[in-house]
Every structure is written in structure tokens, then in C-alpha cells.
Amino acid sequence: MRTLLAVLCVALAGGSALVLTTDGLRAFTSEDARRLEVSEAPVQLSVLEVLGTDGRPVSLSDPDRVTLLDFVYTRCETVCRALGSEFQQLQTEIRARGLQDRVRLLSISFDPEHDTPAELAAYARHQRADGAVWQFAALANSAELPKLLSNFGIVVIPDGLGGFEHNAAIHVVDQRGRLVRIMDLANPAAALAEALARIEADNATKARAGS
């Protein structure tokens, strides 16, 4: 009888530990957890100075446009190449549909020591980025890197081949500088749809407030 009670207690404690650490069995990986957390409670991004390809400050958010943001480093040979092509597709789509005054693309380097404005400019040219749609930037002060990464929940680890591995995704930042969603890299169309939905919702709110 006492054993039954003890077994129940242990099972209950184990079950609670599992439910608590997996957000109610919804997130078994840290990446799932990060996405769930952001979608349930938007994260206000810290104000950090990032410099664009011309060496001038770039804002992480835009008051009139939704920002689709990713992390890159220009020496990257693997996933950033893929991200580059996803963002290239998005740029093509945005320009074709004339959405550049609603959505912008921003690639932030997490390798500010190497990725100077000149390096970023060369990379942007290589990716055929249109500055009106797609900007590249890196931290002005590389000491702020841990703060930037923890703000977004990015973990960067060396890949053992002289490069880095990181959790790559498309981050949706709204007009008020909040990280509101983290979307799959493999599905840029969904990220664009999410951005447009946010713009629509915002316009509807503004229209109601105006009338």
C-alpha cells in the first residue's frame, strides 16, 4: 500500500517534471521552445546599434514595415547559403508583388569581427540584394553579441571545420520592434504570409482608430 503511494508520488513528480520542461509536451527541443515562447509572448528587442553596408546605423525594426530577419556570417558555406537563397526568393517575390513598402528583409551577421561593412557590402552584391528590400548589418560593438543572440534565442557553436553552426530560422519583427514569430527556414512563403497578415491587422486597427 505504501509502495503504491510512493510509486504514484514518483510517477506524479516525473510526469510534472516532463510537462513543465516541455511546455505541456509541446516542445521537446530548445528550438521548438523558442518558437513557442515567442508566438505566445512577443519579445521586445533590445536597442542595439547595428551598422549597414555603408557603415551607417540600421534599425532592427521599421515603423512602417514588418521585418523578416535572419542571422548569417559571410564566411558561411552551408546553411547561410541556403538562407541566402531563401531570402533571394523572398526578395524576388516581394519585388514582383510590389510589397517593398510593407515588408523588408534584414540579414544580421553574428560574426561582427570579420563582417565589416565592406565585407557585408561584397556579400550583399554577391547575393544580388536590392538595398530597398534587403539590407545587411552587423553589430557596431561586437561585445554586445551575447546580448543580441540571447535576445533572439540563437545558439552559435563552432562546426569543427572553422565555421559555425546555428539554429537558422526566419524571425518576424513587427513595426514596434517586437520579435513576434519564428518561422521555418524551409518555408519562406509562410513567413511572408505571416508578415502580410500582421500588416493587414495593423492597418485595420489604424483604420478603426481613425474612423
Next chain:
Amino acid sequence: MKNRRGALIALGLLLFLAMPVVRGWFESHMTRHMLVQLPLITATGWLLAGGRGGPARASPLHAWNAYGLTGLLLGVLATSFWMIPRAIDAARLLPWAEAAKFGSLLAAGAAFRYSWPLAGRIVQAFFLGNWCWMAAVVGLLYQDAPTRLCAVYLADEQINAGFWLVVAALLAFLAWCFDLWWSGDLRRLLGDDPVPMGAADHVKS
């Protein structure tokens, strides 16, 4: 005297495993972390429990641990928990999760030590079978996952760790089967011997 020496060795091992340099070395690779460090911590818990007099048969705790059910459940839950990718990430990134990892696995090791001899072959088979099955499935999932499951480990590491997790599950099962045969319980189970199953264990301990 012997128990005291065992406890000292276990304590030394624990202090060694808890050293930041040693933890860093183990945890820099997923396979070393999951398949060497975690079992070593659990084994340390096992040794520590033995150092305090071993599984005393008349312990008042046994009323709460008939057939070792409570202890084995605790041990299986704790060791399974640290196969969750998010838990592994947390242990690597957050000091409190690392402390929880050490604490829970030490407890699991101690619980195994106290409970394993109390459990008959049927209860052992139940817990061991479930653990091996689950570890093997987790190992296969690690090998098949299209993306990285742990933010702190590379994809190659994940496949490697998954492979060794399957190997560990198979070895644990085979070791138990060997023990079943070696102790003579298998023959008794098959009805060739009138001595009841598990009796050999009781005589030994």
C-alpha cells in the same frame, strides 16, 4: 572499512566529474555527454549508496519500495528525462539544470542500487525492457531527425550519439539476459530446477 573506501572513491569520482574542466570535456560532444558522462554520474550514485552500508534488507524504507518498484521507477524516469534534447541543451547552457542533472542521476544510481536486488526477475524485466526499448527508439530518432535537435550539438554528433544509444540499449538488454542465464534463473524459469526464481540473488546478497 571496505564500505568507507567505496564511499571515498565514489566521492572522489563525483568531485572529479563535477570539475568544470572535466564537465566541459565531456559535454563538448553529444556522445561523450550522453553515453559516458550521464552513465558515470549514475554509477557514482550507485557507488555512493553502496558506501553507506549497501542495500540493507531490514531498512524501514522497504515498506515504501516493495519489489524495488518505487526506486526503479525513479531511476528509469530520471535517466530517461536526460534523453530529451531540450533537457540536454539546458544542462549544457544553464547551471541550475546542470545541478539538477547531477542530483537526479545520483539519486537514480542510488535508487537502482537499493531497488535492483529487491526486484524479482519479472519486475526487472519490466523496467529494463521498457528502458531499453525507449532508449533504442530515442537513438533511432536521433539518427533519423532531419534537423538538429540539440541547439548545442552538431548534426553529425546527433547521429553518432543516436547510434551509440541504440548500442547501449542492446548491450544493457544482452547483459541482463546473460545474468539471467548465468545466475541459473533461466533454468528455474523453464522449470528444470525446483529452487524458486530469484532465490539465488537472496543467497548471494
